[in-house]
Amino acid sequence: MIVGTSGRGPGRRLGVVAVALLVLGGVLTCVGGLGGYFFMPTRVMPSNHMRPSHPAGGSVVFNLLVTGVDRGDVVLFDAAAWGERNLAVERVVAVGGDRIAYTPGDRTLTLNGRPLDEPYVLNGDPVAGSPGAFDVTVPEGRLFLLGDTRGNSDDSRYRFQESEGGTVPLSAVKGALIDEDDPLVVGLRSAVPVGGGLALLGAVSGVFALRSRRRATGAAAPSGEGRGTDDACVTGVVARG
Template sequence: MIVGTQGRWPGRRLGVAAVALLVLGGVLSCVGGLGGYFFMPTRVMPSDHMRPSHPAGGSMVFNLLVTGVDRGDVVLFDAGAWGERHLSVERAVAVGGDRIAYTPGDRTLTLNGKPLDEPYVLNGDPVAGSPGAFSVKVPEGRLFVLGDNRGNSADSRYRFDVAEGGTVPVSAVKGALIDEDAPVVVGLRSALPLGGGLLLPGAVSGVAALRLRRRAVAAAAPTAYTVPVPGV
């Protein structure tokens, strides 16, 4: 084994640094790529039914690792519960056990008998487009969902004939909206380029360490020589 003056093979420290950079870069790239983009993807809002909060063409980041849904959450869900084959985006206004109701002439919906404050709806009109009176006791494990643009949203109010009270199951929820400036999103997405930036110097360091070792091995190899033959 070829060693240096301190009992270590040449380029050892450089090789250790290379391994550390490659491992750290790989971990950061995987965490950033999976966490920041695969499990928290950016979607484009396809229609105006969530205006003014989320207009058509706007970007939305969804956390696909969501474990529960609260009132007011904007969710991405499988519209198969409504007999449709696509993903939809709506706001959950009532959860299992709630009673959501509307009486024509009222200026708001009521949640569990009290006026529901919805500052996010378009033009401050939460009852726009309501097809008529309704009173729904949301089954456990289901959600009553509405668009923020109530005058242009084919939401739970129009699904009474295809689902339980127009609701969707929590199990159909694929993700919940998360602020794209949230620390967890920024941190994870920053990890990807940081990890990528460590991989290159790690690879360069690894190549340099390997070359140093090969040169040391070559320099320490015994010199070949020939024995002269008498009379030749």
């Protein structure tokens, strides 16, 4: 009776551990699932316009929580500025305030008056497929976007009629490509199975804790009833005496 009154009966400690494991497992699973998969989804590259870095059919991960982009970033964006109703993928070549230009015969584009080094383009040919000369000063808050396969990319060079300088607003960007081996991605996604394992362990611990309490209650009941009867008998004898 003293043990029951103090609240430290059998299985109580295991029950506390079970609750802690369930809570921790749930938190890790939710954080890892939301961060690693919902806000950093894996998508399939739909075409070959981003070869050689990202060929068609390859999987890429985008960070949808990106707050800013810079030159060289590969972005997922809403192509509404180009009159399309879909999300597209291109590389940021120039940002607000930059001057991006091309003169037929040149072997590179120029950025702010200097040849632009683009080691990521297919076959090392950054001017392949260029429709003609252009000279664009990118407005603030907008981006000039090109594909890595310049000979097969319907990008800013072909969008001068649809939008200002062929650019898209920074607000159209929905995410930026992030490496699948990035520690943040790996950490968040690893949290899902770890959280699931902890939650399962917590559930099992809870079952054992509940069984321990039930066994303790069942074992204590006959003992308690017997003592009550003996006490009553003794009291009756004393009263009759």
